[in-house]
Amino acid sequence: MTDTAKTDQATEELTFTLDGRSVTAAKGELLIAAAERAGTYIPRFCYHPRMDPVGMCRMCLVDVEGPRGATLTPACFVQVNDGMVVDTANERVRKAQDGVLEFLLANHPLDCPVCDKGGECPLQDQTLAYGPGESRFIEEKRHFEKPIAISDLVLLDRERCIQCARCTRFAAEVAGEAQIDFSGRGEAVEVATFPTQPFESYFSGNTVQICPVGALTATPYRFTARPWDLDQVESTCTTCAVGCRVAVQSSQNRLTRLLGIDTEPVNHGWLCDKGRFAYESVNGDEVESGPLPAELEGENVDVAPATASQVVSLGVARGQFLGEAQETGRFEHGRLVEPRLRKEGELVPVSWSEALTAAAAGISRAKEAGGAGAVALIGGARLTNESAYAWAKLAKGVIGTDSVDAQLGDGLPADLVLGLPRATIDQAAHAPVLISLAGDLREELPVLFLRLRAAVEGATELIEISPTPTALSPPTTTAPSSAPTIQATRGPATSTGPMPGMAKNADPNRRPQIPPQKAPDFPQRFMRSPVL
């Protein structure tokens, strides 16, 4: 989709006339994007740079000279042609844009004071710049029940909706699950789920973020803050190893919201719901420490260090190392606020410097006793590159050990992985052939799944080696009786055939008829229909 278009473009450059000045654009570039790069912002609602344009809202109408004179043309839908003459500001364009904005507001409830979007709303912002200052609409507005829950996380207010199709396009094009779509026609067009199926997507929060009005709101953020009151820092999501760029927003020392930031190499602005909404656990007010839940009893044994005093917990996501938490300190909102040290058999609260000194002393003792090789460090697979680098620097430069890892040996063997050529997400998304050795990427690395799904929908061919069908598998794939087997190929089968040797069984025409697998016994909330 967007990825492939970008690589094709880079080659050729065109010149066109924008409001009387000469401007360059890449071949295939949309007029609205080229104009914006040249400093001319054309108003828009339905256009989103990461999705295919639909030209529906008509806000971006500009005059484009053609064989039959200037025609009002949606700037989000036309590609720049060499020599194109565009007028974005004449009387006719202005009137058309003012008219569209006034039409959008006709049935909009204007309940901005109680709307989450107020203060960061494209409709609100563009109302200040376009359309009449006072409404000429004195009729009864369209009414819907408001809001309705379309999932546990997302609420839909159909009165506020301006039918821009951003959310429905995201669901269908980007996430690949068209669980929401338009129903009805004319004024009665509304976004709707299927009658018996909720909007049950791992990516539903993105629709809330890209909604240009307050039609879609998220239950965790709803009514918690006004956008202008929020403090914001840019950060990296640590919910999985993808490392999506996020804006972490907080108010009164509590996290209120995470938004995806559009970074070209990683997440293109998207987040999974786990990453987007997991911040709630940080704000959680549950018991700081207490009896270990039964299901964590076993894990406690695995991860508990021989000598508790030699470990300083990093205080990662609460619950993950709950056993240590009890041992090594007092936690608030998932964060270690008071370390403890074992003195004469008793754990006693100590200062940070004393705790760190004790930890350093423990490491030094181990090093003296068994050499630097006796010390090993596990950083964690979800660290940012910077943190991982710091861990490695500590291990190799300070302690002097090469025993540093990111995981507990539950992944692929390090010697195998390190032997493979490496690729960035972008390189993978542009590869002619992808071989997937993982489980289901949508479950494990959700946003990487979105990137690779876009690639596989485009020119990339996919070979999956997996015991079960995954969300990336083509619909015809069924599970073989014995695992693991190469699943199937997907994408154009002609250009680059399956890898020699590896893919002897990957005959795209072979579609074994195997009965659907029994779904694993998960709680209802997390159950998904098997992707078959």
Add this chain to the structure above:
Amino acid sequence: MAITDAPKIITSRLGYDDSYTIERYLASGGYEALRKALSMTPEAVAAEVDAASLLGRGGAGFPAGRKWSMLRKNPLTYLVINGDESEPATFKDHMLIEGDPHQILEGVLISAYALQVSQAFIYLRGEFALGLERLQQALNEAYAHGAVGADIFGSGFSLDVVVHPGAGAYICGEETALLESLEGKRGFPRIKPPNFPAAIGLYGEPTVVNNVETMANIPWIITNGGAAFAALGAGRSTGTRLFALAGHVRNPGNYELEMVKTTFRDLIYAPVLGGGIRSSNKLKAFIPGGVSAPWFGPDQVDLPLGQDEVGDAGSMLGSGSVVVMDSATCMVRASWRITKFFSRESCGQCTPCREGAGWLERILFRIENGAGREEDLDLLMDLCDNISPGVNWPPQQTTICVLGPSIPSSIASGIRMFRDEFLVHVKDGGCPFD
């Protein structure tokens, strides 16, 4: 001007009770034109249609032969026939489909041969239950007769035809919405450019979309030659055309008339045609080409029934539907009723049409029911201008398809021609016709 003795080209069988059967069709020379066409080269068949200068009968009036010759440069994949006739007061295709389905099929077969496509679809309005039954029956009979399917009449040419009923949306008569619907999607019109069906049509393949009545003309043209067809009518408007006469005339109905040679006065007043205005009332206004067309007043009743003649006068012959309104008609109510139709049938894709139609309808309803304000007239015109800049004909548009600029026609005509009547509604606080 007068009613001419031009031959009945497409309605010749409609007088028979069994006009829709293959027996009647074969007994009156049916499928002979197809045999003749199959003995000619595809180019020669297309040349006959081009020579006839048959204008497309769907509303836009583009010459069918020219459309074909432009498209024949590239290989075509599909021929799609638009039988989604859904506009109020337009009922010509309805009668052709129910009355003579084989004639349409033969036209489709000949056209497919000329265009060298092997798959055709006929998209039929979902409400045409009898039409669907008869067309499907005719298709089955034609398959059994060897006129459709593989190796038609031993010629080596093969064509499959699928009849597909719509699901009740006026917008699916717009050709790109029709293609979306045929693909199983919502009937949202596509943006042109670039999605012209000839380039990116059904399933993304080059596609020709023609109207039912256009197809019905093809067998006669092949049998009698394009020149014979072109000899009828005048100027660009050749042959005959089926006019659906509706409204306050004594004899509403479908009339096949020679183009240009006949006038609106003939159609409305001739005893064998419309028979004059009901109850001896006076003609107040008429719509020359379907409810999306601007209205004409009594002073334009002598205009000939010709595409360019009507176009030059500021409206269109459009779908061939002529709606007559007599002196007892409330023009606010007429505007409101037409606007309500467009409001209900807007697909909801573009903002100006989706929101504008509903807004306009509400204002008109308010005026008709006595709650109008004088400034509402300017507001109506300005909102129309925001849907169709300039509110002229042929129209500009801020929307994707032409449903948008169809909305202002009745409102602008009503206000421009009958401003006083609108103002009486406002001043009297109600409708003077109630």
